[in-house]
């Protein structure tokens with residue numbers, strides 16, 4: 001199955017997203033595969049048996065969100081020079097979202113830009129990170145604060161890679177799936193409530209639906225001038241949770257799950273979401289073994305962090321909130337006292 005993505009409002013970019021068994025891929029150029037030891041250990045042999053290239057090299061970088069840094073990107077760039085890549089060469093991101101974001105960013109700056117393709121191996125990267133061209137790294141100020149919009153030439157999603165994924169990582173992917181349902185599609189949310197994700201056909205259907213929703217959004221707004229910001233539901237709060245805990249306590253998807261619960265509490269406070277709807281989202285997340293609790297130690301500090309969010313502009317924070325199940329509202333005018341009251345409800349209980 002191929003989901004074509006046409007970024008008509010961008011630079012007339014079109015690429016195919018294939019959701020199927022990985023095909024044989026032939027490249028009339030030099031190729032570097034970027035991966036990490038975990039993914040390589042399970043799947044590199046399979047990948048390499050599917051690729052024919054003029055020259056094929058593998059660059060392995062350390063595993064983990066903590067390595068999603070400019071330093072690692074520089075190491076990948078150095079390897080590209082060592083392997084004498086030129087402007088016609090190709091990078092292949094083979095791994096989860098961390099590998100995809102860094103490989104895409106490296107491709108965007110190597111000799112001012114070379115091609116790359118995404119072969120995502122986590123649920124989260126198959127349903128979200130591999131599509132849409134957000135690339136980049138974290139720094140001490142926050143998540144993904146350095147990067148570029150840079151589209152891959154193709155995305156190959158093979159659900160078979162997920163067989164070796166640890167359950168906690170699988171659950172993290174479900175958080176981004178729930179995100180899309182709550183924002184855009186009530187029926188999809190109800191479908192997810194009834195779904196058994198361990199069923200192969202259900203999983204394929206969920207991957208397809210999520211990718212279609214993401215492509216539909218990115219098609220309209222590649223560079224997040226409008227609707228694309230809705231994909232950030234749960235992230236305004238979640239990124240602060242990730243940053244406060246040094247990217248070591250929570251996986252990205254877990255922090256997004258916590259962030260959605262916080263955003264929902266704000267939406268309930270503003271009368272946009274009923275308590276029942278907020279409870280239904282929380283139950284779905286908890287049934288998927290995702291965390292939904294977090295103790296905010298310093299509400300003022302947590303709030304200050306919002307100003308580093310890329311959606312904040314001219315001193316105002318943009319919150320992405322549910323507005324009834326399957327609908328969203330972007331709000332830049334929420335009173336500080338209202339937000340802090342909600343944050344306080346996640347504060348340490350006296």
Ligand SMILES: NC(=O)c1ccc[n+]([C@@H]2O[C@H](COP(=O)([O-])OP(=O)(O)OC[C@H]3O[C@@H](n4cnc5c(N)ncnc54)[C@H](O)[C@@H]3O)[C@@H](O)[C@H]2O)c1
Nearest residue numbers: 038096097098099121122124125128129134161164165252
């Ligand atoms: N660009 C985007 O649009 C976008 C969207 C969502 C998330 N992200 C980013 O993606 C990152 C999170 O991605 P992630 O959840 O894939 O995390 P990840 O890339 O850290 O991968 C999770 C873990 O699973 C391992 N792994 C990967 N594939 C495996 C497999 N098939 N079998 C066994 N283990 C495997 C990895 O080595 C890693 O330890 C975050 O940095 C987040 O900011 C980007």
Ligand SMILES: O=C(O)C(=O)C[C@@H](O)[C@H](O)[C@H](O)COP(=O)(O)O
Nearest residue numbers: 128132134143144228231232235310
């Ligand atoms: O593709 C998007 O747009 C998203 O927001 C997808 C998110 O799941 C992803 O985590 C993204 O990296 C967050 O965007 P950011 O701009 O806040 O870094």
Ligand SMILES: [Zn+2]
Nearest residue numbers: 176235252256
């Ligand atoms: Zn995300």
